[in-house]
Amino acid sequence: MSEERLDALGHLYTQIVGLIGGDEAIEVAEALIQLKKASEEQIATKTGLRVGDVRKILFKLYEKALITYEEIKKEEGDKIKSIFLWLPLIDQAESIAANYRRVILQKLKEKLDFVEKNELYHCGKEGHRILTFDEAVENLFKCPVCGDPLQRMDKEDYIRRLKTLIKTIEDEEKE
Numbered sequence: 001m002s003e004e005r006l007d008a009l010g011h012l013y014t015q016i017v018g019l020i021g022g023d024e025a026i027e028v029a030e031a032l033i034q035l036k037k038a039s040e041e042q043i044a045t046k047t048g049l050r051v052g053d054v055r056k057i058l059f060k061l062y063e064k065a066l067i068t069y070e071e072i073k074k075e076e077g078d079k080i081k082s083i084f085l086w087l088p089l090i091d092q093a094e095s096i097a098a099n100y101r102r103v104i105l106q107k108l109k110e111k112l113d114f115v116e117k118n119e120l121y122h123c124g125k126e127g128h129r130i131l132t133f134d135e136a137v138e139n140l141f142k143c144p145v146c147g148d149p150l151q152r153m154d155k156e157d158y159i160r161r162l163k164t165l166i167k168t169i170e171d172e173e174k175e
């Protein structure tokens with residue numbers, strides 16, 4: 001697979017993961033894409049999320065068939081320990097997108113509605129959480145992921161992108 005196509009699929013994949021699993025799931029997906037194969041602990045280290053939270057997200061993604069795993073048995077003294085390595089199913093991004101088209105469309109429309117009705121705050125980094133005013137106050141106007149100061153988001157561009165994405169998916173559905 002070409003680098004460019006893999007990039008595009010990777011992007012589509014993280015978008016789907018984000019819509020289905022939320023913002024923290026995007027970080028897990030990005031870590032999986034970079035590491036290719038990783039244990040809960042490795043993902044936790046990479047993302048800064050707690051292992052327990054990583055596990056919850058992994059189960060959610062697994063349930064939705066967005067990731068898979070390999071079980072490795074390791075001898076530890078007289079016990080055999082199972083280690084689970086998780087893998088992202090990037091090359092299936094397109095078929096996953098097709099399966100979830102209706103859900104994705106619904107979520108995108110809800111998101112568009114939410115964005116249009118709220119003042120939003122963001123640190124400017126792709127994939128990091130977008131917060132409402134109340135959430136921004138709670139976090140003292142610092143990004144909960146990287147700690148950078150939160151800026152009031154210019155929503156125009158974001159709304160345009162959401163509308164384009166919604167239209168693209170709706171057009172695909174008609175075909």
Ligand SMILES: [Zn+2]
Pocket residue numbers: 123124125128129143144145146147148
């Ligand atoms: Zn940030």
